[in-house]
Amino acid sequence: xxxxxxxxxxxxxxxxxxxxxxxxxxxxxxxxxxxxxxxxxxxxxxxxxxxxxxxxxxxxxxxxxxxxxxxxxxxxxxxxxxxxxxxxxxxxxxxxxxxxxxxxxxxxxxxxxxxxxxxxxxxxxxxxxxxxxxxxxxxxxxxxxxxxxxxxxxxxxxxxxxxxxxxxxxxxxxxxxxxxxxxxxxxxxxxxxxxxxxxxxxxxxxxxxxxxxxxxxxxxxxxxxxxxxxxxxxxxxxxxxxxxxxxxxxxxxxx
Numbered sequence: 001x002x003x004x005x006x007x008x009x010x011x012x013x014x015x016x017x018x019x020x021x022x023x024x025x026x027x028x029x030x031x032x033x034x035x036x037x038x039x040x041x042x043x044x045x046x047x048x049x050x051x052x053x054x055x056x057x058x059x060x061x062x063x064x065x066x067x068x069x070x071x072x073x074x075x076x077x078x079x080x081x082x083x084x085x086x087x088x089x090x091x092x093x094x095x096x097x098x099x100x101x102x103x104x105x106x107x108x109x110x111x112x113x114x115x116x117x118x119x120x121x122x123x124x125x126x127x128x129x130x131x132x133x134x135x136x137x138x139x140x141x142x143x144x145x146x147x148x149x150x151x152x153x154x155x156x157x158x159x160x161x162x163x164x165x166x167x168x169x170x171x172x173x174x175x176x177x178x179x180x181x182x183x184x185x186x187x188x189x190x191x192x193x194x195x196x197x198x199x200x201x202x203x204x205x206x207x208x209x210x211x212x213x214x215x216x217x218x219x220x221x222x223x224x225x226x227x228x229x230x231x232x233x234x235x236x237x238x239x240x241x242x243x244x245x246x247x248x249x250x251x252x253x254x255x
Contacts, residue, residue: 005030006226007070009058009093011051012077014038015103015130019217020077020224022189027224031075038134040084041102047084051076059091073235075223079106080244080252089241090254096228096235097242098219099251103130107185109216110232111248117183117213126183127199128215129190138202182208187215 006029012020014035024031034054040047061070074093078085079100088095100106105114107128118124127138182203186196196212203210219232228235236242236254243255 006072008032008073008075008224008226009071010034010075010077010224011036011054011058012075013040013081013103013130014134015128016077016106016220017134018129019107019187019189019220023217023220023224029224029226031224032071035077038130039136041082044082044084044086047081048086048088051078051085051088055088055093055095056091059093077106077220077223079103080242083244085242085252086244087241090236090238092238094235094237095242096223096233097252098223099232099234100219101248101251103128104185106219107187107215108213109218111251113216115248124181124183125179126185126213127195128185129187129193129195132195132198138199180208181211182206183211183213185213185215187217189217190215 008029008031010020010024010031010033012033012035015038017035020033020035024033036050036054040050055074058071058074071093074090074095076085076088076095076097079098079102080086081102085097098106100111100114104118104126105111108114108117132138182199184196184199200210200212222228222232234242234250234252234254240254243253245251245253
């Protein structure tokens with residue numbers, strides 16, 4: 001008997017691995033997941049190239065209508081992500097992704113939740129189970145300084161630019177050092193891991209206020225469920241590509 005349940009290919013950042021595995025275990029759809037390493041958003045061109053290569057390969061499989069093992073759509077576990085998804089194109093299969101700037105919005109469950117928690121400081125650092133397990137630091141912060149030659153020790157900056165200028169440059173490149181709060185996004189699926197308590201202790205050691213943010217797998221579950229609403233998701237038809245809109249409403253569009 002032919003199985004006509006929806007069949008999707010999921011390509012996602014592994015920051016969502018625990019949450020997605022939980023979601024997929026309860027899904028009616030047939031989903032083949034693939035996770036790319038955390039941190040690709042630090043190099044937009046690299047993220048774009050890696051994703052497009054995988055999309056092209058998956059799209060080359062014979063379609064289901066002709067008896068092949070192809071998919072109905074490719075689901076992307078990403079937002080715009082440092083502009084890394086700008087220009088990513090759908091080939092023979094539609095692409096589906098959340099209308100989100102990055103994984104923070106996705107882990108919080110909506111753009112409204114992100115704006116409520118981060119509108120005063122959109123670049124504030126935060127952590128999650130995925131960042132603790134798979135990141136190079138316990139919080140999400142840019143590593144661009146290390147890859148672009150800006151990862152200089154304070155003494156080097158002082159020698160090059162003088163003490164006063166060095167202090168200003170250091171604060172600019174290391175905003176996490178100036179923050180007095182440590183935020184942790186906890187989804188119900190990861191609450192039993194004890195990471196919130198570990199982060200609370202870390203905050204106390206550093207003299208920072210600990211803020212526990214309730215997370216949600218709402219967008220992850222809806223992505224896998226299909227029937228994507230236009231408010232939360234962008235469906236990129238074959239032959240079109242992802243284009244940033246630069247707002248907090250639509251975020252991205254298909255052109």
